[in-house]
Amino acid sequence: MAGTHDLLEPPRRLARTLASDPSFGPAQRAWLDALPDHTHECLARWDLTPERVQLPGGRASLMVLVRTADGTPAALKLAPPGTTTALEHAALAHWNGLGAVRPLRVDAEAGALLLERLHGGISLRSLAEPKAQLEAAATVQRLWVPPAEGHPFPTVAEHTAVLAGRLREWAGQPWAADARAVTEEALELREALTAEVPEPPVLLHGEYEEGTVLAGERAPWLAVGPRPLAGERAYDLAWLVRDRLDTLMASPGAAAAARRRVARLADSLEVDADRLRGWTLFRTAEAGVHALAAGLPRRGELLLEFAGLL
Structure with missing residues (x-):
């Protein structure tokens, strides 16, 4: 594979996103610096022939388009240390291609995951919004299956307890003072939502949005990139409510449009609209303050403005 080293350099978006994360430290920097060599090692170990790095690429992982020893097209995903490769694989294996x-x-220890090849440049965001939302709703329903006995997935309550603790810490910072009313409401809603869960837990994608549903060969649309949890379905729909945020917030009547999204998704997927609104507000507020902490003020303010509309 001589001569391919330069072709395996991490995309700029990956390096930029990792560097802007408040948790970015020496381990992540060492991983990023060694990523081309690490990729070569994995390619050799699994007898894969690289074609190209997928660009612009993911925000938290490297994706290399490859061919297996028998010529089958596939995609090699490499994630930094401390990420959820083992959980992602467990969820994908449990779904077994359904949705x-x-x-x-x-190789969970190496953060390496070999996946079937999809059309990485074609997501649901390539469709008009009404069609995209219909396809997203149809696909996510296939993912909502009971987790296996003794499953490894964190619950929504466990995961959001970590997010809530971080949000409280950030909310006390001077730079987050303008967001205090929204963050306080978000934290109160999270407490109420986790105090009583209205349905048996299902396996959730965790980061489900139009951009994480790609075109495939054996099925029109397939979900990728889960950060799986076990919990209620309303939690999984929050990012669909928030999808195409720039366009939504630039349109007249953004607040009414946001409420219509909540009502439409809740009705079509038979979830409680108030719980969907609550989880969307909490997750959006947490993401907004996280963006401020990462030095992304425009993104953070847009997310917090949207949370305020809810």
């Missing part, structure tokens, strides 16, 4: 990309191999 989601099919996993082929995994």
Whole structure:
């Protein structure tokens, strides 16, 4: 594979996103610096032939389009240390291709996951919004299956307890003073939502949005990139409410449009509209303050403005 080293350089978006994360530290920097060599090692170990790095690429992982020893097209995903490769593989294996990309191999310790090849440049965001939302709703329903006995997935309550603790810490900072009313409401809603869960837990994608549903060959649309949890379905729909945020916030009547999205998704997928609104507000407020902490004021303010509309 001589001569391919330069072709395996991390995309600029990946390096920029990792560097802007408040948790970015020496381990992540060392991983990023060693990523081309690490990729070569994985390619050799699994007898894969690289074609190209997918650009612009993911925000938290490297994706290399490859061919297996028998010529089958596939995609090699490499994630930094401390990420959820093992959980992602467990969820994908449990779904076994139903509504989601099919996993082929995994080395969780190395953060390596070999996946079936999808059309990485074609997501639901390539469709008009009404059609995209319909397809997103149809696909996510296939993912909502009971988790296996003794599953490894964190619950929504456990995961959001970590997010809430971080949000409280950030909300006390001077730079977050303008967001205090929204963050206080978000934290109160999270407490109420986790105090009583109205349905048996299902396996959730965790980061479900139009951009994480790609065109495939064996099915029109398949989900990718889960950060799986076990919990109620309303939690999984929050990012669909928030999708195409720039366009929504630039349109007249943004608040009414946001409420219509909540009502439409709740009705079509038979979830409680108030719980969907609550989870969307909490998750959006947390993401907004996280963006401020990462030095992304425009993104943070837009998310917090949207949370305020809810």
